Amino acid sequence: MKKLLELITEEMEKAFSEAGYKKEYGKVTLSNRPDLCEFQCNGAMAAAKEYHKAPIAIAGEVAEKASFMEKPVWSEITAVAPGFLNISLSKSFLKEYLDTMFTEFKYGLEEVARPLKILVDYGGPNVAKPLHIGHLRAAIIGESIKRICKYMGNEVIGDIHMGDWGLQMGLIITELSHRKPELVYFDEGYAGEYPKEAPFTISELEEIYPAASARSKEDEAYKEEALRATFELQNGRKGYIALWNHIMEISIADLKRNYQKLDVHFDWWKGESDVQKYIGDMVSEMKKDGYAYESEGAIVVDVAEESDTKEVPPCMILKSDGAALYTTTDLATLKERRLLFDPDQVIYVVDKRQEMHFVQVFRCAKKTGIVRDDIALDFLGFGTMNGKDGKPFKTREGGVMRLETLIADINEEMFRKIKENHDVEEEEGRETAKTVALAALKYGDLSNQATKDYIFDIDKFTSFEGNTGPYILYTIVRIKSVLHKFFEEGGELSEPAVNEAGSPSEKELELSLTKYNSVIESAYEELAPHRLCSYIYEVANAFNRFYHENKILTEEDPEKKVGYISLLILTKELLEECIELLGFSAPERM
Ligand code: ARG
Numbered sequence: 001m002k003k004l005l006e007l008i009t010e011e012m013e014k015a016f017s018e019a020g021y022k023k024e025y026g027k028v029t030l031s032n033r034p035d036l037c038e039f040q041c042n043g044a045m046a047a048a049k050e051y052h053k054a055p056i057a058i059a060g061e062v063a064e065k066a067s068f069m070e071k072p073v074w075s076e077i078t079a080v081a082p083g084f085l086n087i088s089l090s091k092s093f094l095k096e097y098l099d100t101m102f103t104e105f106k107y108g109l110e111e112v113a114r115p116l117k118i119l120v121d122y123g124g125p126n127v128a129k130p131l132h133i134g135h136l137r138a139a140i141i142g143e144s145i146k147r148i149c150k151y152m153g154n155e156v157i158g159d160i161h162m163g164d165w166g167l168q169m170g171l172i173i174t175e176l177s178h179r180k181p182e183l184v185y186f187d188e189g190y191a192g193e194y195p196k197e198a199p200f201t202i203s204e205l206e207e208i209y210p211a212a213s214a215r216s217k218e219d220e221a222y223k224e225e226a227l228r229a230t231f232e233l234q235n236g237r238k239g240y241i242a243l244w245n246h247i248m249e250i251s252i253a254d255l256k257r258n259y260q261k262l263d264v265h266f267d268w269w270k271g272e273s274d275v276q277k278y279i280g281d282m283v284s285e286m287k288k289d290g291y292a293y294e295s296e297g298a299i300v301v302d303v304a305e306e307s308d309t310k311e312v313p314p315c316m317i318l319k320s321d322g323a324a325l326y327t328t329t330d331l332a333t334l335k336e337r338r339l340l341f342d343p344d345q346v347i348y349v350v351d352k353r354q355e356m357h358f359v360q361v362f363r364c365a366k367k368t369g370i371v372r373d374d375i376a377l378d379f380l381g382f383g384t385m386n387g388k389d390g391k392p393f394k395t396r397e398g399g400v401m402r403l404e405t406l407i408a409d410i411n412e413e414m415f416r417k418i419k420e421n422h423d424v425e426e427e428e429g430r431e432t433a434k435t436v437a438l439a440a441l442k443y444g445d446l447s448n449q450a451t452k453d454y455i456f457d458i459d460k461f462t463s464f465e466g467n468t469g470p471y472i473l474y475t476i477v478r479i480k481s482v483l484h485k486f487f488e489e490g491g492e493l494s495e496p497a498v499n500e501a502g503s504p505s506e507k508e509l510e511l512s513l514t515k516y517n518s519v520i521e522s523a524y525e526e527l528a529p530h531r532l533c534s535y536i537y538e539v540a541n542a543f544n545r546f547y548h549e550n551k552i553l554t555e556e557d558p559e560k561k562v563g564y565i566s567l568l569i570l571t572k573e574l575l576e577e578c579i580e581l582l583g584f585s586a587p588e589r590m
């Protein structure tokens with residue numbers, strides 16, 4: 001279904017043609033002055049130069065033609081100084097447009113003409129280290145990007161890309177060997193089977209890693225041991241591999257639980273360890289093809305380009321001790337992704353401080369032919385989540401805030417607010433609080449442009465008023481409750497059809513709904529979930545104004561009442577569709 005602005009533009013182009021001007025001048029946009037009109041066309045200003053005529057004269061002629069058009073899309077079109085065309089949309093045209101939205105697939109959204117295979121790399125937790133809020137943004141933004149790409153008709157895979165192969169594993173192994181040296185995993189002569197049961201629980205694991213990490217910073221010999229253990233693990237020492245498997249199993253179960261709470265779901269649970277097998281051949285090939293060369297003992301590939309304004313250092317593939325790096329793993333991952341999925345596009349949702357890393361990886365992958373020439377590699381770097389003091393968000397004690405704690409805190413606060421609002425059973429209240437808290441958290445994040453830093457403000461995010469998740473949900477719940485009453489009172493609706501708007505607030509709501517297809521499309525093209533947020537905020541505001549200014553259930557004209565109810569249904573469905581794309585949902589009551 002064509003976008004509303006396209007339809008109005010087409011008509012305006014006709015008007016320009018009929019008035020004797022090039023149709024290219026007929027582009028219509030949303031009004032800059034919503035107090036004066038709904039849409040505007042500035043074409044006469046530009047045409048004035050070509051036709052050597054006063055813009056207002058051209059605008060006047062076009063407006064004249066436009067007023068006499070058959071079945072016009074506008075109800076009023078006026079030429080105003082110095083040469084603008086102000087447009088009000090025809091109410092019957094608007095009604096028709098909305099009624100068509102009801103019947104169209106995805107409310108008239110046009111899916112992409114050629115579906116792409118898209119891989120979204122997001123989440124990126126580090127196994128055995130507790131999830132912290134730095135990983136929250138990756139999860140929230142990535143999940144929404146994935147859903148938007150899918151909704152547009154693409155074939156999409158979400159890959160968690162765990163950090164599961166680094167020094168943290170060597171640290172845990174070392175610490176464990178100090179605490180429990182008697183375990184068979186450390187006996188190099190051991191030839192039997194390793195126990196099925198892990199020698200630690202998740203909470204022990206969570207305590208072991210920070211302890212080991214802290215000690216390695218003070219104790220040089222200990223650090224050497226951990227590096228050695230990492231090296232031995234990576235070279236297949238059996239006892240260490242067995243331990244690694246335990247660490248993975250326990251951590252992944254814990255990660256799954258946490259991501260489940262966030263309603264974040266991955267198609268692939270792959271990690272850095274999965275691609276180690278490609279590294280040897282990959283590096284040899286890069287050398288053979290003359291891309292990789294030795295520099296100060298390390299193996300590097302030049303990736304600087306003439307147009308660079310900032311220095312882009314060579315991409316290091318192997319360190320002088322032969323060890324692979326973060327870059328190496330990301331390159332090998334692209335190799336594997338090509339083998340397993342052959343994506344047209346890979347989108348990385350990662351902290352923006354890693355931008356240079358990705359510039360190097362992308363250039364190196366293209367240069368060395370690891371990826372297809374025509375692949376799109378996109379880095380969606382996000383900013384930091386700060387506390388109210390403007391510094392990276394910390395616990396009250398100044399430590400790194402764990403994701404679980406943060407979620408528990410916001411659930412608690414939401415529960416308190418819900419209880420304050422009305423009397424509710426403990427159990428139901430807790431469930432509702434979880435749903436609303438997730439919306440608060442996700443909306444609080446997604447309503448900001450991803451690249452920007454933002455301030456995590458629990459009071460603001462959980463508020464029922466203003467530009468917040470709970471406000472959006474509150475609006476949906478309000479609509480649900482009106483609809484519920486309507487049907488409970490025996491109301492019937494065979495085929496939804498909205499009214500030709502009677503009041504300004506009804507028209508405003510109708511107008512806001514028409515933007516659905518164009519908003520989703522731009523959120524997709526710009527990889528910008530915040531566009532969806534501003535849209536649903538606009539719709540929610542328009543709805544609430546409409547709700548306060550019109551009597552819906554007590555409307556006496558049955559046809560008009562059905563028109564209202566239809567409008568409510570469409571509003572609710574579009575809002576729900578959008579929050580689904582943002583990654584949260586609405587409760588029945590709140
Ligand atoms: N594990 C990494 C970190 O915590 C993020 C991984 C991002 N994805 C990637 N393909 N490098 O910083």
